[in-house]
Amino acid sequence: MVSAVFHSPLEAAAAHVAAPVLSRSVAAVPAAAAVPVQQAPEPTPRAPRDFSWIWLRVLPPILGFGLLILVWELVALKNSNGFPSPGAVWQQALTVFSDPFYSKGPNDQGVGWNVLSSLKRVAMGFGLAAAVGIPAGFAIGRFGFLARMFNPLISLLRPVSPLAWLPIGLLVFKGANPAAIWTIFICSIWPMIINTAVGVQRVPSDYMNVARVLDLSEWKILTRILFPAVLPYMLTGVRLAVGTAWLVIVAAEMLTGGVGIGFWVWDEWNNLNVANIIIAIFVIGIVGLVLEFALIRIATAFTFEEVKS
Template sequence: MVSAVFHSPIAAAEGSAIKTEASPANSTGASKLKDAKTATPAWQEQPTPGFDWSGLLLKVLPPIFGIALLIGIWAMVSIGTASSIPSPLETWKQAVVIFSDPFYSKGPNDQGVGWNILFSLKRVAVGFGLAAVVGIPVGFMIGRFEFLSRMFNPLISLLRPVSPLAWLPIGLLVFKGANPAAIWTIFICSIWPMIINTAVGVQRVPQDYMNVARVLNLSEWKIVTKILFPSVLPYMLTGVRLAVGTAWLVIVAAEMLTGGVGIGFWVWDEWNNLNVKNIIIAIFVIGIVGLLLEYALIKLATAFTFEEVKS
């Protein structure tokens, strides 16, 4: 005999309602749904950030104050020396006259400031380029092989502190000309930062890299191009940046002694003419050109430098 139990529809509906009211999960879900409907979107809650005026002022005001301080001291020195040192305003007026026609030519010893800068940059480029061609490979070899490091370290320590002008007579004696002597002086004074920084970079390559290269039986060329060069590049570019600053300093001193067209000769020639305004202008020109050279190399080094080295 089979028995069946029938439930009333009214009772079933009442039981379902009781279960729904008693269930905490359903209660929580309903409250979450209600909160979601009434919540404000996240993009509406976040205020739009305004322009960072404090950061801009922090970048702009200190350089302006520094330049104003320099001009103020310059003006006081001009007043204190009874105008033996020209004032900033007088020097500015003279600079406007000079740069109105920077590329005039009135003979071999009377050239515009533009030609003087270009001739000096040409000498720096030749001497600096030769120093890079020789110094960077020598630095790699000194850093790579301990025997060469021990052999060259005493020579570098002996020759590096020698004053640039001490090399100039040697260049005049060997090359029999002022222009190659100036290039020689730039070369011999620019080569040391490249050698030292490149060698230090090679020596600081992690030993694990070299062990892996030895296990893989890599050739010396692949070790240099695949392992050493990417690791040494930040150090090498630092040496290049230091070397170009040294080269620009040296060319001014060398041209004062050798003569011809160049920014150093222009300074010396204006001194012989007792034209102090042009000397001050030349000082600013030398500083600005050196600053631009260093800034360009810093940007180049930043582009090829790892993030941890940049910081």
């Protein structure tokens, strides 16, 4: 017995429409499931702070100054001749620097005026030495005849003590101030001549060969080749010379008198004011350190890596 199932036309049409929709929804499920879910990034662990610079840069100078003050305090305790302690010098320094630019006459002025007077003499003597020494160094380094001519004189005069030149200045210039400037000049000129000449002699020979091939004039060789190559050596000579000049002026002013940090030291010694002498020592050291640091920064800015090494 055969049974027949009859469907209405409406049910057939509904089934025909539902089939594609069902197939598309089924096919869409894997596509939706394939989209990856983004996770929040894990926080980066913070690097530990590096405090090694304290041990390498800050602590050693503090320990050095602490050792100096400790030795100073021990010397003051053991000395019965009135050698001032660090605390007494500190109190005197507050008094001295409370009015550093007072003026009560030519021989009684504040420490500020004395430092400025010494710096003025150093600037004049050092400027004259640079104006003469640097061109002389270029000439001596450039020409072998001049090098053989002046090297014995430089070797003879350079080791002479700065104070040995002071009587010559007093005799020739008939005045304490020009004699001090002369002493600074003659003692500052040697480092600039020697370092500049050495820099010229160390210019690579290839540079000079190229200059000969291009038939450059002596002026172009000086400005385009020698000066840029010699500049680091020249600045090193300037740095050494300014340290010598500041060292010489203190000794020269002790003997010539007038206004200046060297004269101030000698005058305080005559007044038996040891605290002011120690203050002057620190002032001289700080000013010299500032000059040295400034010239080191300038020299470093113009120094090539091979010269630094």
